[in-house]
Amino acid sequence: MSRNMRAIILTEGGKHIGLGHIYRCEAIIQALKKLSIDCTFIINGDSSIADLILKTDFTLKNWLMDYESIFNTNSDVVVVDSYHAPLELLKKITSESKLAAFLDDYNRLEYPPGLVINSSITARQLDYKKRNGTEYLLGTKYHPMRAEFWECKDKAINHQVKEVLITLGGSDMQNLTPSILNLLLPRTGIRKKVVVGKGFSNISEIEKAADPTCEIIWFPDAAEMKKLMMEADIAISAAGQTLYELARIGLPTIAIGVADNQNSNVKGWQSTDFIEFAGWWYDPDLKENILNKFDHLMDFTIRSKKSEAGTAQIDGSGALQIGRQIISRMA
Numbered sequence: 001m002s003r004n005m006r007a008i009i010l011t012e013g014g015k016h017i018g019l020g021h022i023y024r025c026e027a028i029i030q031a032l033k034k035l036s037i038d039c040t041f042i043i044n045g046d047s048s049i050a051d052l053i054l055k056t057d058f059t060l061k062n063w064l065m066d067y068e069s070i071f072n073t074n075s076d077v078v079v080v081d082s083y084h085a086p087l088e089l090l091k092k093i094t095s096e097s098k099l100a101a102f103l104d105d106y107n108r109l110e111y112p113p114g115l116v117i118n119s120s121i122t123a124r125q126l127d128y129k130k131r132n133g134t135e136y137l138l139g140t141k142y143h144p145m146r147a148e149f150w151e152c153k154d155k156a157i158n159h160q161v162k163e164v165l166i167t168l169g170g171s172d173m174q175n176l177t178p179s180i181l182n183l184l185l186p187r188t189g190i191r192k193k194v195v196v197g198k199g200f201s202n203i204s205e206i207e208k209a210a211d212p213t214c215e216i217i218w219f220p221d222a223a224e225m226k227k228l229m230m231e232a233d234i235a236i237s238a239a240g241q242t243l244y245e246l247a248r249i250g251l252p253t254i255a256i257g258v259a260d261n262q263n264s265n266v267k268g269w270q271s272t273d274f275i276e277f278a279g280w281w282y283d284p285d286l287k288e289n290i291l292n293k294f295d296h297l298m299d300f301t302i303r304s305k306k307s308e309a310g311t312a313q314i315d316g317s318g319a320l321q322i323g324r325q326i327i328s329r330m331a
Contacts, residue, residue, distance in 0.1 A: 119137075
């Protein structure tokens with residue numbers, strides 16, 4: 001009796017580097033399981049990862065230091081999503097597996113033979129070199145979204161802005177949420193929903209800044225995030241992986257750069273006219289820019305166009321597309 005194909009997925013995440021890698025790997029695992037591939041998920045991360053609400057079992061382990069043990073899993077496919085894995089380790093993974101797949105965001109390395117997957121908005125603008133045995137899956141067609149975002153109803157754009165969603169990543173690493181809440185205090189009549197992740201260390205400051213029109217959403221899962229995005233009129237978001245979910249829903253978004261590696265993401269989404277970019281966390285005029293962008297998005301026509309620009313870029317099937325590509329190469 002033949003066994004199911006087996007895959008091992010290796011990634012990283014935590015309070016200081018964010019959760020984007022983890023969530024997109026979770027999406028790939030959901031797709032692989034739907035396609036009858038057995039999966040093992042290993043995350044190199046800090047203690048904040050232990051409390052993550054994932055729909056996939058995982059092991060918390062520094063696989064960069066203890067990588068020998070990952071080759072004892074009898075896996076057919078190894079998927080790696082890492083900014084820190086050295087080339088020599090990736091070469092070893094390629095040699096020890098039937099197929100290796102590497103998630104990339106900025107052409108980090110000359111990857112060894114296998115699949116290189118860059119689902120970013122700027123993927124096709126990067127200078128990937130053709131190499132024997134290496135195939136590229138590029139563009140938002142392959143962006144892995146969690147299963148809750150595979151199917152989405154059309155978002156209704158309200159004529160009046162009644163609710164804003166504030167989501168600054170899994171840890172709000174730049175401590176922006178309290179100042180944004182204070183900034184929006186004069187905008188009376190608008191409800192504020194604030195997403196707080198497990199990695200937040202500024203909860204007392206957020207609670208102090210919250211007024212009666214503010215609701216704190218504690219540790220929402222993907223289904224709750226989707227619901228929040230469907231209900232809101234505007235989002236204020238970090239400029240990381242969340243932008244892809246916001247675009248999938250079509251929620252007009254004010255984006256803030258909170259990490260240097262978000263630069264290409266910002267430029268790519270700006271070029272689509274989906275986001276209003278308020279600037280970087282260290283910009284002295286960030287607060288003024290946020291308010292200007294917020295007032296700009298009061299206009300119904302502008303928000304409608306922003307929504308259409310977002311949904312035109314991403315259809316939610318990326319994880320399944322990756323899974324089918326993997327299966328086709330294992331046939």
